Amino acid sequence: MKAVAIKKFGGPDGLSVVDVPAPEPGEGEVLVAVEAIGVGGVDVLIRNGSLGAWGFREGLIPGSEVAGTVVAVGHNTDRSWIGRRVWAFTGLGGAYAEQATAAVEDVVPLPPGLSAAASVTLGSSGVVAHFGLRHARFSPGEAVLVRGAAGSIGILAVHLAAAGGASAVAVTTSSAARGELLREVGATHVLDRSGGGDDTAPPAYDVIIDVVSGPDLPYFLGKLRPNGRLVAVGAVGGPPPAELAAAMTANFRKSVTFATFSADTVAPDERRTVRTAQFAAAADGRLPLVIHEQLALDDAVLAHQKMQGGEVFGRIVLVP
Numbered sequence: 001m002k003a004v005a006i007k008k009f010g011g012p013d014g015l016s017v018v019d020v021p022a023p024e025p026g027e028g029e030v031l032v033a034v035e036a037i038g039v040g041g042v043d044v045l046i047r048n049g050s051l052g053a054w055g056f057r058e059g060l061i062p063g064s065e066v067a068g069t070v071v072a073v074g075h076n077t078d079r080s081w082i083g084r085r086v087w088a089f090t091g092l093g094g095a096y097a098e099q100a101t102a103a104v105e106d107v108v109p110l111p112p113g114l115s116a117a118a119s120v121t122l123g124s125s126g127v128v129a130h131f132g133l134r135h136a137r138f139s140p141g142e143a144v145l146v147r148g149a150a151g152s153i154g155i156l157a158v159h160l161a162a163a164g165g166a167s168a169v170a171v172t173t174s175s176a177a178r179g180e181l182l183r184e185v186g187a188t189h190v191l192d193r194s195g196g197g198d199d200t201a202p203p204a205y206d207v208i209i210d211v212v213s214g215p216d217l218p219y220f221l222g223k224l225r226p227n228g229r230l231v232a233v234g235a236v237g238g239p240p241p242a243e244l245a246a247a248m249t250a251n252f253r254k255s256v257t258f259a260t261f262s263a264d265t266v267a268p269d270e271r272r273t274v275r276t277a278q279f280a281a282a283a284d285g286r287l288p289l290v291i292h293e294q295l296a297l298d299d300a301v302l303a304h305q306k307m308q309g310g311e312v313f314g315r316i317v318l319v320p
Contacts, residue, residue: 002320003061003097004300009049012304017297020061023094023101025074030081030107032088035068036294037095037318038120039303041151041211041236046092047304050238056093063095063318065123066102067116077104085110087119087275096300098320105268108275114283121289121315125152126278127263127271129160129209132233135261136207140165143202145191147172147220148211149182152290152315153233157209159288162186170201172212178313185288195220204228212237218247221258229257290314 001022008014025031043062045051066088070081086109088102110119132153138144144161146154149171161169163186170189171182179190189201194216204223208230214237221230221244232240248258263271281287292314295303303316 001098002297004297005096006047006056006058006060006062008058009047009052011048012301012308014047015062015300015304017300020097022099023097025072025077025101027075028077028104029074029101030070030077030086030088030104031072032066032068032086032100032102033071034066034095034098034100034320036066036116036120037063037297037320038065038124039300039307039316039318040064040124041234041307042092044304044307045235050235054092060093061096062093063090063097064092065089065120066095066100067110067119067123070107071099081107085116087123087279089124096297096318098297105272108272108279111280111283114279117291117294117317117319118282118289119279120317121152121291122156122278122282122287123275124263125315126156126287127266127274128153128233128261129156130274130278131263131266131270132157132209132231132261133160133164133207135259136209136229136231138164138166138207141167142206143168143170143204143225145170145172145205145208145220145223146187146211147208148234148236149173149187150178150313151211151234151236154209154211155182155185155288155290155314157233158182158187159185161207161209162188168202170198170205174310181290181313195223207231209233213240214238215241217241218243221247221256222251224251224254224256226254227256228254229259232258232260292316294319296320
């Protein structure tokens with residue numbers, strides 16, 4: 001089968017189209033004939049080598065979520081999955097391919113009316129946005145800032161915070177045009193990447209959902225109100241700097257909290273329940289989904305160039 005592998009860590013050109021044997025589903029797994037693949041920020045971090053400490057090796061087929069039809073199941077696995085259209089989480093690899101395997105606990109049936117491309121725009125991002133806000137102990141009436149809101153996680157976090165009764169939902173983004181699109185999903189204030197540009201925005205926030213991290217994270221920690229909580233749900237700008245500890249100390253008297261969040265820490269049945277509800281909401285138009293572009297699997301290099309160049313609003317979807 002056709003797949004895309006990381007032949008060399010570094011720039012997008014390190015990705016290469018390869019022919020590999022189709023994977024075999026193991027016990028408790030399904031094999032999906034892939035119709036759509038979500039391209040995520042973590043794929044870029046793995047490809048450029050930033051997450052080498054996690055044990056990734058060159059030759060890895062990247063990608064973590066696919067949608068398509070189950071064509072086979074492993075030993076002692078319910079055969080009623082065969083023929084069903086599903087969304088599936090493949091782990092931190094294996095998705096950039098014509099076929100992919102996933103554990104049954106990480107597979108969710110798709111409702112009628114939800115396309116494969118739409119499901120991989122929502123499947124992982126919606127869960128991170130939902131549980132990221134819960135991890136931050138967000139409550140109605142609180143002011144929220146979503147830092148790096150132009151990706152699929154950020155867009156959904158903005159919508160969920162607004163729908164959850166936030167008193168204000170500010171966003172950081174790279175352009176006024178993107179800011180107007182974010183207003184359509186619930187943003188009340190649009191800031192530039194430095195956190196400025198809107199004099200009417202709250203001077204501080206109860207909750208910050210941070211998709212970026214990187215060297216400017218300590219500055220945003222200082223924009224928390226007393227007892228405020230900043231939750232890093234991504235690191236597309238790189239890891240937090242060493243100065244983060246000093247920033248925590250400088251804000252000691254405000255009792256602020258810095259935390260990371262990964263959906264890996266949520267029980268599989270909780271993830272499934274939220275995904276099922278979100279897929280249903282998206283199918284009937286109650287949840288905003290933004291697909292930036294659909295590209296052929298052969299164009300994975302171009303997809304990563306667009307991601308690296310910061311030109312993506314929403315989600316890029318690869319189609320085998």
